[in-house]
Amino acid sequence: MRKAIEDEMTYKFSSVMHITDSSIVRAQIQKESYGFGTFVATRIAEVQSKSDPNEWWWIASGLNPADLLTRPQDPLNVAVVYSWKYGPEFMALPLEVWPISQSVNCELPDRIHVNLAQYSVHEETIIDASKFNNYNMLIAVTARIFNIVKVKSFKGVLKKLEPRSLKEAERFWIMQAQKSLPENWKKCFQRLGPFQAEDGTIMVGQRMERWLKHNWNQDSFILLPGKHPFTVLYISYLHRLDHAGVDVTLCKLQSKFWVPSARKIIRSIKRGCILCRKLDAKVEGQRMGQISDERMSPCPAFYHTAVDIFGHFQIKDNVKKRTTGKAYGVIFNCIVTRAVYIDVVDGYDTYSFLKCFRRFTAVHGYPDTVHSDLGSQLVSASKELKSDNNWNIHEITEFGAKEGLKWKFNRSADAAWQNGVSEALIKSVKRSLSMLIGTTILTFSDLQTTFFEIANLMNERPIGIKPGMDVELGTYLCPNDLLLGRASNKVPSGSWSTSGDTKKRLNFIQNVVDTFWRKWQRDYFPTLIVRQKWHTDKRNVQPGDIVLIKDTNVVRGKWKMGQVVDTETGRDNKVRDVSIRYKIQRPGKYKGQSDTVIKRSVHKLVVLLPVEEQ
CATH class of the missing domain: 1.10.340.70 (Endonuclease III; domain 1)
Structure with a gap:
């Protein structure tokens, strides 16, 4: 290499230096070639014929950039290492301070003895x-x-x-x-x-x-x-x-x-x-998050509402009795008073959901906030509420905006527990349906009537401290106490004032509302303090973790493998939602594929390789 460079270039070099980190090689070049075996002697003679032995210097292995590739290296490390790309830093200094030497003493093996x-x-x-x-x-x-x-x-x-x-x-x-x-x-x-x-x-x-x-x-x-x-x-x-x-x-x-x-x-x-x-495949966990401020303060019924769609249910046509179709239940529940409104829709689409939503607002008025998961029909509804493409949707948008309606969605998809106030009530609805109708196929109006009656039964359920705890607590607290002023839909008993004074009537209604909220603060509010599960702190998922993504509708062996790229911390600095990148695997030869980024809850992840173990 040296001879080829000198022959091909027009420059005349004032001096040439060969720097090696092998003290044995340098010492062999200083000796005469006849003192070695044939293999070594031939090469030493060739080196000495094309270079002066005094031009050879010794340097420590740690300062020799050529030594990088003699050991396993990540290609990225070789690309960014300064000494590999631009040369060692000491070469910019005067020759006198270079960390090289010619006085290296080493024991030169003329022959190798294995014994x-x-x-x-x-x-x-x-x-x-x-x-x-x-x-x-x-x-x-x-x-x-x-x-x-x-x-x-x-x-x-x-x-x-x-x-x-x-x-x-x-x-x-x-x-x-x-x-x-x-x-x-x-x-x-x-x-x-x-x-x-x-x-x-x-x-x-x-x-x-x-x-x-x-x-x-x-x-x-x-x-x-x-x-x-x-x-x-x-x-x-x-x-x-x-x-x-x-x-x-x-x-x-x-x-x-x-x-x-x-x-x-x-x-x-x-x-x-x-x-x-x-x-x-043990999924990750995290301590239950802090309760939202919306659930901590009294407010009108359905002021803060959570919504979810469940089902499907088989229904039969009113005319063609043998023709069946699908219907879905929609549950609206107040996250403060725990009141319930259940209705039925004849399609799993945006238009059907919006019709049901209009029926709900016609009865209970528009809420301040609507909480829902990232279901496709609810996300689509939110997009249509904000668009001007359809005149009917535009009218709803104007009316909702005038009333101050706001939509809030869960941070991650496929995380039903983030809308747990609805999911827990859906279990009760399905249990009631199995007891009332079993496998009977109803018409749309019959199913809707059944849902309304189930909603009334659920509004009669006790919330907070259960009855029988203390006789001085009086009757139990239920959502109907605020909606109807009484626990059930039966005709109220008692003596009523026949006075036409509207002020007395207003005071009576106000006392009913005040009584509900006093009992709510006494019987229900303390139950919000207790964490029902997820009590212990877990390790926060970090960017760079290699994870398996647990999909609900996918076979366990088909779960995707991805890498965490971003995390979201809650008010208590705990990570419960993350962004993950992965590549979609298609059959055939891999031709390159851009990363797909999704958001998931940590409860749907299996951490295979934490970043600190990589």
Whole structure:
């Protein structure tokens, strides 16, 4: 390379410097070529014929940019490393301060003698077991080094591994691991019946030695320290055979070895196993968030409303009795008073939902805020309410805007618990339907009548402190106390004033409302303090985490794998909603695909690889 550069360029170089991080190579170039073997001597003679030995300098490996590619490197690291792209920083300094030298003393091997390695292998471990992540690889590498020692040549690497060589390598590591046992191991493990076998291996199970000999299994157990890398590698090897539970792996381990605190080590390995995380698919969680301010202060009925659509239900035509269709239920519930309005729609579309919404506002008026999940029909309704394409929708938009209507959607899709006030009531509605109609197919008007009656029954349900707690609490509190002024829709009893004074009538109505809110603050408000579930803090999902996305309508094995790109924190600095990117996998050859970004709740995610473990 040097000769080609000098021949092809018109420049004349005042000096040339060859800088290498190999002290042996530099020392060989300073010697005469006849002192070496044929392979090395030929190359040294060629180097000396085209360069001056005094032009060769030595530098530490850490300062040599060419050394980057002699070790495993991420291509991105090589692209951004300053010394690789622009040269080392010291080259911009005067030559006198360069960290290079020609006075490097090293022992120059004229010939390679393999027999020196025998002492290193047996007396001083030259293999770092902590650098391995595979038990079989560790044993195989150790066995090949033993083969090199036996044949006294590096050709021993090519020798086929035999069971005997593998057993010798395993026994070597057992002895190495047992060196870390305390010197007073007989006293420390006296309950296990320890003893030393003829080959020097420390065994346990002396008390049961006679019984153990009458079976086909191990006569005794080999004692291994729990913290040695060899022990951890062997347990990891047993776990990866079938990725079974802790007890199964422990049974396999105790068929040969006895490891103190083995169960704790197995649990740690299982927790860190990516495949086990994928197979177990334990979704993330987080402590229940703080209650919204809207639920904490009294307000008119349905002032803050949550809405959801459920079903479908089979209905029959009024004329063609044998013709059936589908209908869906729509539930509106007040998140403060827990009052319920249930209606039916004949289609799962925006227009049908908006007709039902107009019926609701005609009875109870427009609410201040409407909470809903990210269902397609409700999101579409919100878009149409804000558009001017349809004159009917434009009229509703004008009327809703005049009344100050605001729509609020859950942050993430497929997170029904974020609209839990509606989902809990839907369960009660379905239970009531199963009791009232069972499998009977009703007409649209019959189903609507049934829904209205169920809504009245649900408005009679007690909220807050249940009846029977204390006689001084009086009658129970229910949403009908505010809607009707009484618990049920029966004719009210009592003596009524026949006075025509409107002021007395107004005071009476106001007293009914005030009584409801006093009982609401006494019986219902304290129940909002208690978290029904999700009590403990969990790790916040972080950008960069590799996750499985749990989709409700997808088979478990088909869950998408993605990466968290953004997180949203609540008022208590807890992450409950995140943005995830993933690629849509289509059949055929991959031709490149842009990332798809979705929003999901952390309760729908399985964290496979946290960012701190990458």
